[in-house]
Every structure is written in C-alpha cells, then in structure tokens.
Amino acid sequence: xxxxxxxxxxxxxxxxxxxxxxxxxxxxxxxxxxxxxxxxxxxxxxxxxxxxxxxxxxxxxxxxxxxxxxxxxxxxxxxxxxxxxxxxxxxxxxxxxxxxxxxxxxxxxxxxxxxxxxxxxxxxxxxxxxxxxxxxxxxxxxxxxxxxxxxxxxxxxxxxx
Amino acid sequence: xxxxxxxxxxxxxxxxxxxxxxxxxxxxxxxxxxxxxxxxxxxxxxxxxxxxxxxxxxxxxxxxxxxxxxxxxxxxxxxxxxxxxxxxxxxxxxxxxxxxxxxxxxxxxxxxxxxxxxxxxxxxxxxxxxxxxxxxxxxxxxxxxxxxxxxxxxxxxxxxxxxxxxxxxxxxxxxxxxxxxxxxxxxxxxxxxxxxxxxxxxxxxxxxxxxxxxxxxxxxxxxxxxxxxxxxxxxxxxxxxxxxxxxxxxxxxxxxxxxxxxxxxxxxxxxxxxxxxxxxxxxxxxxxxxxxxxxxxxxxxxxxxxxxxxxxxxxxxxxxxxxxxxxxxxxxxxxxxxxxxxxxxxxxxxxxxxxxxxxxxxxxxxxxxxxxxxxxxxxxxxxxxxxxxxxxxxxxxxxxxxxxxxxxxxxxxxxxxxxxxxxxxxxxxxxxxxxxxxxxxxxxxxxxxxxxxxx
Amino acid sequence: xxxxxxxxxxxxxxxxxxxxxxxxxxxxxxxxxxxxxxxxxxxxxxxxxxxxxxxxxxxxxxxxxxxxxxxxxxxxxxxxxxxxxxxxxxxxxxxxxxxxxxxxxxxxxxxxxxxxxxxxxxxxxxxxxxxxxxxxxxxxxxxxxxxxxxxxxxxxxxxxxxxxxxxxxxxxxxxxxxxxxxxxxxxxxxxxxxxxxxxxxxxxxxxxxxxxxxxxxxxxxxxxxxxxxxxxxxxxxxxxxxxxxxxxxxxxxxxxxxxxxxxx
Numbered sequence: 045x046x047x048x049x050x051x052x053x054x055x056x057x058x059x060x061x062x063x064x065x066x067x068x069x070x071x072x073x074x075x076x077x078x079x080x081x082x083x084x085x086x087x088x089x090x091x092x093x094x095x096x097x098x099x100x101x102x103x104x105x106x107x108x109x110x111x112x113x114x115x116x117x118x119x120x121x122x123x124x125x126x127x128x129x130x131x132x133x134x135x136x137x138x139x140x141x142x143x144x145x146x147x148x149x150x151x152x153x154x155x156x157x158x159x160x161x162x163x164x165x166x167x168x169x170x171x172x173x174x175x176x177x178x179x180x181x182x183x184x185x186x187x188x189x190x191x192x193x194x195x196x197x198x199x200x201x202x203x204x205x
Numbered sequence: 206x207x208x209x210x211x212x213x214x215x216x217x218x219x220x221x222x223x224x225x226x227x228x229x230x231x232x233x234x235x236x237x238x239x240x241x242x243x244x245x246x247x248x249x250x251x252x253x254x255x256x257x258x259x260x261x262x263x264x265x266x267x268x269x270x271x272x273x274x275x276x277x278x279x280x281x282x283x284x285x286x287x288x289x290x291x292x293x294x295x296x297x298x299x300x301x302x303x304x305x306x307x308x309x310x311x312x313x314x315x316x317x318x319x320x321x322x323x324x325x326x327x328x329x330x331x332x333x334x335x336x337x338x339x340x341x342x343x344x345x346x347x348x349x350x351x352x353x354x355x356x357x358x359x360x361x362x363x364x365x366x367x368x369x370x371x372x373x374x375x376x377x378x379x380x381x382x383x384x385x386x387x388x389x390x391x392x393x394x395x396x397x398x399x400x401x402x403x404x405x406x407x408x409x410x411x412x413x414x415x416x417x418x419x420x421x422x423x424x425x426x427x428x429x430x431x432x433x434x435x436x437x438x439x440x441x442x443x444x445x446x447x448x449x450x451x452x453x454x455x456x457x458x459x460x461x462x463x464x465x466x467x468x469x470x471x472x473x474x475x476x477x478x479x480x481x482x483x484x485x486x487x488x489x490x491x492x493x494x495x496x497x498x499x500x501x502x503x504x505x506x507x508x509x510x511x512x513x514x515x516x517x518x519x520x521x522x523x524x525x526x527x528x529x530x531x532x533x534x535x536x537x538x539x540x541x542x543x544x545x546x547x548x549x550x551x552x553x554x555x556x557x558x559x560x561x562x563x564x565x566x567x568x569x570x571x572x573x574x575x576x577x578x579x580x581x582x583x584x585x586x587x588x589x590x591x592x593x594x595x596x597x598x599x600x601x602x603x604x605x606x607x608x609x610x611x612x613x614x615x616x617x618x619x620x621x622x623x624x625x626x627x628x629x630x631x632x633x634x635x636x637x638x639x640x641x642x643x644x645x646x647x648x649x650x651x652x653x654x655x656x657x658x659x660x
Numbered sequence: 661x662x663x664x665x666x667x668x669x670x671x672x673x674x675x676x677x678x679x680x681x682x683x684x685x686x687x688x689x690x691x692x693x694x695x696x697x698x699x700x701x702x703x704x705x706x707x708x709x710x711x712x713x714x715x716x717x718x719x720x721x722x723x724x725x726x727x728x729x730x731x732x733x734x735x736x737x738x739x740x741x742x743x744x745x746x747x748x749x750x751x752x753x754x755x756x757x758x759x760x761x762x763x764x765x766x767x768x769x770x771x772x773x774x775x776x777x778x779x780x781x782x783x784x785x786x787x788x789x790x791x792x793x794x795x796x797x798x799x800x801x802x803x804x805x806x807x808x809x810x811x812x813x814x815x816x817x818x819x820x821x822x823x824x825x826x827x828x829x830x831x832x833x834x835x836x837x838x839x840x841x842x843x844x845x846x847x848x849x850x851x852x853x854x855x856x857x858x859x860x861x862x863x864x865x866x867x868x869x870x871x872x873x874x875x876x877x878x879x880x881x882x883x884x885x886x887x888x889x890x891x892x893x894x895x896x897x898x899x900x901x902x903x904x905x906x907x908x909x910x911x912x913x914x915x916x917x918x919x920x921x922x923x924x
Contacts, residue, residue: 046331046662065331067663067706069693081247082240084465086415087497088697090690090756094415102733102758107697108689109759112665113708122240135238139230147237148415148465154238159754177832178753182415182466333662336699498698 056124093179145183261317264351281334318537393526393561397517416465419494469578508576548583728763747778780858781841
C-alpha cells in the first residue's frame with residue numbers, strides 16, 4: 045500500500061487534518077479524504093478548470109497541486125461558499141441566470157469568478173471573460189455564465205474574504 | 206427572450222397552457238451551484254480497486270498471445286482480466302431490439318479491430334499501481350492491413366474489418382443499404398431545368414463531455430452489485446451487462462441519472478460490464494473512470510459521413526427530383542450506427558416536399574474508433590449537407606435562398622418520401638418569423654403562405 | 661512504486677535529491693503532475709524546494725533576474741517587468757498562471773512554453789547547477805540536464821522593442837497554434853539595428869528565426885521593408901502537428917502573423 049502522509053489545512057474555515065497517499069493530488073485528497081467533492085476531475089491535466097479551488101487567496105488547479113504541498117494552507121472551495129443555508133451571491137446568480145446545465149463545470153467556474161471578484165469587485169465583461177478563460181463549459185455556451193458573474197458583481201459589492 | 210406566438214395554430218390546441226412561457230428553476234440547480242450534486246464519482250469506498258485498461262496500439266492486428274504473468278505479480282494488483290474471464294464476450298448493444306449480429310468483444314480475444322480497443326483489464330489498489338502493472342502486460346500482435354476510410358472499405362478485395370458481418374457494411378433486411386423509393390426519380394431528372402450533384406463529407410466529432418465516462422461498482426455481499434454510472438442509457442447498460450455477464454437483471458442495481466455532460470457520448474456500454482465482473486471476481490468495490498485521453502480517443506464519436514446529393518430543380522424554384530447516397534462510418538463495430546444510418550435515409554428529403562426521391566444509406570465498417578450517438582446522429586450532418594445544397598440550388602437558379610425554401614417547404618398533409626404524412630409542420634410560420642427576426646425580407650406572397658393543408 | 665515527494669528547504673539539498681535517482685523537480689506542477697496523472701512511470705520521486713531564492717524577482721541596472729519558481733502571475737504583477745508582461749499573460753488561464761513557473765516553462769514541449777519563446781528573443785541566460793548557459797544552448801540540451809535550474813536573467817529591452825504574439829484558435833485564449841517573440845531595435849532613422857526573433861511550435865521547442873533576423877537588420881518596418889524577413893521566417897522550421905493544428909497549417913500562417921507583428 046502507498047505511504048500515507050499527514051496533511052493539515054484550513055478547509056472552508058475549518059481546521060482539518062487527514063492522512064493522504066504520498067504523491068496524491070489535492071483534488072483526489074479533497075474528494076477522497078477530506079470529503080469535499082465539490083471540485084471535479086474533468087481532465088486531471090490542467091485543461092478544464094473543473095477542479096479550481098482558492099489556495100491562500102490564489103486560484104489554483106487542485107488536479108495539478110500535490111496535497112503534501114498544501115500543508116498549512118488555507119483552501120476555499122465552492123462547497124464552503126454558502127453561509128448557513130444562504131447561497132453566496134455568485135451561487136444565486138448562477139442559479140437564477142441558468143448558468144449551469146449539467147453542473148459539472150459549475151464549481152470551478154464559481155471559484156474562478158470568486159477569485160476575480162475578490163480582486164476586482166466591479167469587473168468589466170472583458171475581465172470576466174479573461175477570468176473564466178481557464179474553465180471549459182460544454183453545455184451553456186458561456187454567455188449565461190458571463191452574465192451571472194456580472195449580475196453577482198452588480199448585486200453585491202464583493203468584499204475580499 | 207421567449208415570446209409565445211399564440212396567434213399560430215390556435216385552432217389546433219386547447220389554449221390552456223399554464224407552464225409554457227413561465228420561467229421555473231430547475232430542481233437540480235441548487236445542487237450544481239453549491240457543489241452538492243452527487244455525480245457517480247463523488248463516492249469512495251474502503252478497499253476500492255482502480256481499473257486500468259490495456260488497449261490496442263494497432264488499428265488492426267491478430268493477437269498471437271497475451272501474457273499477464275508479470276502484471277499479476279506487481280505489488281498492489283488484485284486481479285488481471287482477459288477475454289477468458291468474460292462469460293459472454295461478444296455482444297452488440299442493439300441486440301436488445303433485435304439488431305444483430307453480435308459483433309463486438311468486451312475484451313479482445315483473437316483480433317483487435319481499432320486502435321484503442323480494450324484487451325486486458327488490470328485492477329490494483331491505486332491508479333499508479335494499476336498503470337505500472339498495465340505496462341507489464343505483454344500482448345504479441347501480428348499487424349494486419351487496416352482500412353481507414355469508407356471508400357477503401359467498400360472497394361472489392363478490401364480487408365474484412367469485422368468477420369461477424371462478413372463484409373464491410375451492415376446488411377439490413379433491405380440489403381446492403383437502407384432504401385427510400387418515392388415517385389420516379391429518373392423522370393424527375395429528365396424534366397428538370399437544372400441538375401446539381403455535390404458531395405459532402407464530415408469528420409468524426411468527439412462529444413467531449415466535461416465529466417469522463419465511468420462507473421463505480423460496489424458488491425453488496427449477496428451476489429448482487431450496485432453500479433453507480435453516468436450512462437445516458439441506463440437500461441441499455443443494465444440489460445447488456447446482464448447479457449455479457451450472464452447474470453439475471455435483479456442482481457444488478459444501476460444508479461444513474463446525473464450525468465456531467467453526455468451529448469450522446471455516454472450511450473454505449475463500455476465500462477459497466479467489465480467493472481461489475483471485476484467486482485464480482487475480487488469481492489471489492491471497483492472504479493473504472495476514463496482518463497481525459499481515453500474520453501477523447503477511445504469513447505465513440507459522432508460518425509464520419511459522406512453524402513452525395515443529386516437534385517433536379519426547375520427555374521420556378523421547385524425541386525423535382527432528389528437522389529442521395531449516404532455513407533456512415535461506423536468504425537470497427539456497430540454500436541448505434543446501423544440505426545443512425547437508417548435515420549439518414551428517412552431524413553434526406555429534409556423538411557421539403559419532393560415528388561421523386563431515391564435514397565440509399567450505407568453503414569460502413571472501418572478500422573477506426575467505433576462511432577455512436579451524438580446529438581441528432583444520422584440527421585445533423587445530413588442537415589448540414591442538405592441546407593448547403595439548398596443554398597447552392599437557389600444560387601444556381603438565381604433565387605433568394607429563403608424564398609426558395611418557402612417554395613419547397615412541406616405542408617400538413619403532404620406525403621413524405623418514407624410514407625409518413627406530414628402533420629404539425631409549422632415550417633412556413635417559423636421561416637416567416639425568422640425572416641422578420643433576421644431582417645431578411647421575402648416577397649409578400651410568401652408571408653401569406655401557411656403550413657395548413659394546401660397552404 | 662508509489663510516487664513520493666521530497667520537500668527541501670534549500671536549492672542545494674533539492675539538487676542532491678534530484679541527482680539521487682528516478683526523480684523529477686516539481687515546480688508549479690503543471691507539467692510534472694500532469695505527466696504523473698497520465699501514467700508517466702519514468703520517475704517515482706518528486707523533489708520540491710521551499711528556498712525563497714527561487715521565487716525572487718530582481719530588476720536593476722537594466723537587467724531582470726527571475727528565480728526559477730517565479731510564477732507567470734508574479735511576472736504580470738511586477739511593475740519592473742511591464743514590458744514583457746504580455747508574454748507571461750499569454751500562458752494558460754488565471755489558475756495556470758498562478759502555478760506555472762519560469763523554470764517549468766523552459767522544459768515545456770511545444771505547443772506549450774510560450775514564455776520560453778519570449779526568453780529566447782530576450783537573449784536570456786539560464787542558471788543551472790551553478791553554471792550560466794545561453795538559452796539557445798540550454799534548450800538544445802534541456803532533456804539531458806541533470807542539475808536544477810535556479811533562475812534566468814536577461815537584459816530588459818528598450819521601450820517598445822519587445823514584440824510578442826501568441827495565436828490560438830480559441831478566444832480569448834487557448835493552446836498555441838504558434839507564438840512569436842522578437843526584440844527589435846531601430847536607430848533614429850527607423851532602420852533596424854538589431855533583431856532577435858524566436859518562434860514557438862515551429863519545432864518541438866523554441867527556435868530562432870536567424871534568416872529573418874539577418875534580413876531585418878538595416879530594413880525599415882514598412883510593408884516593403886519587411887518583405888525579405890517575412891519571406892525568410894520559415895527557413896529551417898519543422899512545425900509540430902497536434903490536435904490544435906497540422907504542421908502544414910502552422911507553416912502557412914507563420915509568415916502572416918510575423919508580418920503583422922513587424923508592422924504592428
């Protein structure tokens with residue numbers, strides 16, 4: 045059996061520690077060990093963006109990040125955005141704007157959008173397109189997603205977490 | 206923006222629509238945006254094995270021998286499966302609706318017929334161990350000449366791709382092709398002012414869903430198995446698995462319905478039978494999930510098609526004869542392609558009334574990746590060809606392409622070439638709306654037309 | 661066997677760990693972790709270093725020095741590197757730019773490695789194993805390098821001298837059909853006095869367009885003036901074929917984009 049190594053992270057505000065397989069990607073560790081399946085594995089090669097998470101304030105691809113390299117890091121995923129039962133403004137905008145169809149790319153899209161709004165609460169359409177350029181959606185044609193991010197920005201002046 | 210144009214066909218319905226035209230939230234959207242939706246892979250089970258497939262590196266080859274001894278000894282390996290382990294190794298999906306013969310191997314036995322065909326399944330504790338062991342499987346191949354396009358496949362003397370068919374095309378009950386015969390096409394061509402023959406070709410298209418094909422199988426301890434799958438065709442998968450594993454259906458519980466994009470690419474039966482077999486033989490949960498590379502290279506794409514259309518057209522805009530030969534590249538195995546090719550035969554007249562039609566469609570076998578369903582397979586590429594042809598015909602007789610379509614549009618009551626009377630056509634009304642929306646004006650007489658019988 | 665990870669606090673320790681066997685250096689992970697996930701079994705140890713020197717950026721005296729671990733995002737944010745920021749911005753989407761490093765880009769096989777194309781045009785020097793190597797020489801031997809790349813340095817181009825274009829088929833960005841980087845200096849009369857031109861996707865790694873460089877010297881950047889250089893830019897290219905584009909297509913469009921870059 046593969047060697048296990050301890051990894052301690054702050055996941056969506058909660059201190060967590062798990063033993064993960066040596067060499068495991070953060071994506072597999074989050075999904076298999078930490079029980080957070082909101083990041084999705086669409087390609088495991090850094091192409092699709094479905095696994096996007098925010099690590100220490102920066103948008104990263106969890107499929108290309110080793111879990112061991114995240115020891116001590118603060119990680120935010122889509123599963124951690126809703127507070128109590130209230131959706132995050134981005135989640136609400138995605139739901140209301142039909143910005144999700146099969147839903148598989150959605151958590152990654154929302155993370156990429158959050159990383160943008162954290163830096164730039166009032167983005168232009170071009171900013172949004174650029175911010176989502178690493179995320180692939182095969183259902184929506186992108187337009188409703190772009191509109192949802194703009195709507196979320198307009199609805200609530202976004203404050204850096 | 207959605208506008209309900211209730212002024213059309215008011216006499217054909219009870220106008221008590223309550224849901225249409227209203228915006229409703231989809232029930233699955235809250236799960237999607239919060240990350241709570243459960244896709245098949247959002248599960249892990251203690252002791253789960255990872256399945257890695259050893260695939261053919263050749264388009265066409267005879268298998269001389271398969272040696273799995275080194276792979277079996279590799280640390281972490283639980284089991285290695287070959288064709289000998291599969292109870293009913295040769296299957297075809299549509300046998301469920303009596304479309305045979307069975308022509309495809311679950312795991313290749315004596316031959317591989319396309320680059321990427323499954324040969325040996327390796328099961329190990331981790332993906333890495335499965336990959337390492339897969340690299341130790343030795344398959345001795347004798348490479349055979351490959352047929353890589355339909356023209357070559359249909360030439361006399363071409364190597365036979367699939368012996369279960371005996372020839373490089375699917376034999377329908379109607380013969381070598383699906384046929385539509387309507388009116389007298391030769392008479393139509395003789396009367397025509399102009400004849401235009403064009404050939405249209407398309408390449409295979411990968412559906413490329415965001416979530417790759419796969420399943421996770423859990424043995425329930427009573428010789429029953431739960432299979433979490435992202436198939437788009439749950440009962441096709443269940444029934445074919447039942448045939449392949451020779452297990453009664455009540456021992457197989459399939460859980461599906463949540464699919465991370467399919468577009469037709471997940472209607473084949475490629476992961477469930479072998480994963481359930483592996484779970485049965487090891488007594489452990491099994492995960493078989495395509496890598497992105499497998500999704501792009503191994504999962505079945507939309508078929509390549511070649512379509513030859515010959516039309517006879519009058520100077521006044523009427524199409525008086527249409528002759529079509531359509532070819533669908535099934536790849537090495539049937540899957541859903543005999544059905545797709547058949548759909549094409551019925552579709553070639555398009556939404557137009559043509560008095561004389563002759564259509565032949567062939568389902569052709571080549572040593573390429575088996576093709577299968579994708580969004581309107583059998584008709585989407587046909588529509589591309591037909592509508593480009595319509596534009597060319599309009600240009601040929603110097604007519605506006607939209608007006609040309611009004612002239613030929615089918616109306617309620619018109620008999621279609623495959624002997625289905627047209628009903629609920631609405632094409633003319635759609636084109637009238639499109640003419641306004643696209644700011645592409647047409648002559649007044651076309652705005653007075655209707656889809657009603659005789660309109 | 662399973663993949664193990666060694667985290668080293670200093671470059672020296674990481675270098676020693678790398679020399680010890682089937683090991684690969686882990687920078688941003690965008691190449692190495694991808695390879696591991698796709699079944700590359702040629703290494704079983706990943707070595708990473710937390711040495712702060714690796715992520716240092718220094719801009720002074722007309723020269724820029726970048727640690728091998730500097731990310732594309734860090735380059736785009738640095739005020740002293742504004743002149744070359746567009747080459748870093750051309751790499752991946754935002755998440756990739758937060759991960760992909762200068763050092764990793766030097767090893768990226770085409771169609772990746774757009775920033776290395778820029779470094780080639782900038783005439784960078786690569787520091788590897790305590791030695792300094794010109795980037796042209798480094799790229800020739802990169803597959804055999806068994807020491808650790810610790811950084812690059814290059815003279816900052818004069819204002820307006822650096823030109824860069826990445827062509828992809830997806831908007832706003834995707835994988836390269838090709839990329840072109842150039843440092844072109846002109847005299848007071850508008851004649852080119854020096855030119856370095858580097859091409860991406862025109863071989864398995866970045867290459868110089870030396871015939872085009874020679875044709876540019878003395879020319880003016882006008883339609884007529886650049887004609888000879890445009891005609892010469894394809895000399896010696898062996899473009900790659902991949903799902904993005906065929907070698908034929910890449911070869912056909914190279915002069916078109918090169919001309920536009922020169923006249924921009």
